[in-house]
Amino acid sequence: MTTTSAIEIAGLTKSYGDHSVLGGVDLTVPPGTVYALLGANGAGKTTLVRILATLLRADGGTAAVHGHDVAAEPARVRESSSLTGQFAAVDEILTGRENLVLIGELRHLEDAGGIADRLLARFDLTDAAGRRVATYSGGMRRRLDIAMSLIGDPPVLFLDEPTTGLDPQSRLEVWKTVQELAGQGTTVLLTTQYLEEAEHLAHRIAILHGGRIIAEGTLAELKRLLPPATVEYVEKQPTLEDIFLAVVGSDGSDQ
Template sequence: MTLTQRQPSTLPHMSMAIEIQGLEKSYGELHVLRGVDLAVARGSIYALLGSNGAGKTTVVRILSTLLKADAGSARVNGFDVATRAADVRRSISLTGQFAAVDEILTGRENLVLVARLRHLKDSGTIAGELLARFGLTEAGGRRVATYSGGMRRRLDIAMSLIGSPPVVFLDEPTTGLDPEARIEVWQAVRRLAEGGTTVLLTTQYLDEAEQLADRIAILHEGRIIVDGTLAELRQLLPPAKVEYVEKQPTLEDVFLAVVSGKGSDA
């Protein structure tokens, strides 16, 4: 089945935290972005899906002012990324594919350090509130070198929220994490949106987008080819046939049941 090019969003302009029109980027003869259009509503989770090399990280780098587009326009929190870069940077936080935490410091010290670098008052209180918010209070006094992958990622996201940025970019946040750690990160992302933060999430994991996103876009060969809610995307395929199927637990179901102690004692 051939999917058609998405139509521009009809949502009101002021309700958008991120707006992109006709974004293009090339590296020599390699055309990475070929006219990307998308709009992300405030307080929502928007998942940008695509295989490796599809251009997801390039989009995020342009939106976060780390890279200049060759053509097109982009606005974040109402600011043009090309002409109001400083305002954009004050409005966002970017969490890359690998946790940017200092392993020598404790979790609390990492948070206090970032708060002080942002010239915020009462950095200790800020650190304590974020440790509690992300379920890291007990681990706050331990060196980050002792943290699991999921704990480091949660700390990384917590650090990105210092200063209360209205827009957060999460670039493949669960790459390399085990099933338990992925679920921990998913819970942290849900809490972000519940608190009113806009989240642009790039991922190549389909189940991640299905679990988290209010809207999902697929980036393929430099263009957004579909964009909609999960229900809308499902309508692109023929209606499902109702059949009786005995569902067997997946390996992930088995893994989570066993490690949580809920599996059979046999």
């Protein structure tokens, strides 16, 4: 395994009984990038992420995160990465700040309160720090969830369909957060079903289908797989999302 890649996967396989989910996945994720993994429901995206996060064991092949072998060094992998799943893993009874402090204390970090305050400021949640999370909007919960994942400064972050179920404004909030994380050097492996999400965020994109990566590259490289575009003059009508954001505003202010 090379240590120059944030994530390195070779020949990874996983089956459930007679059903093969991953049939030999090869993937290299450069450090400090947003890497989108596209695939339909059941394509194996979540299975792959769970293996990388040491929550599942692969049947075959190798995988490393931040230079640490997933099978041989699971503790080092967990120290180097964090996972945010499809649903925000926050305690609704606690306040936003209490959620962050709790994770800091569970990680045995010094000054958990100071870490919490810095993350609240970083994710524009300071004004809502003392409110119970049950009162938060979907976008605020997701931002808090990602903030909790960053306690301990993991260099690699797995985001498994992070905008599932979010409204357009909340989705834009998450997009902004992901872009900022990559700009600060965090490697983000993003699984998504939303093609526009990958277009907007990803430096590189891989398409998982039938248990294998069938295409990989930058958006420009993937576009070259298709025949040259023909020029047609059509009247562009606004989408419903364009209309919604124009009417309610798209500044992401939902506190």
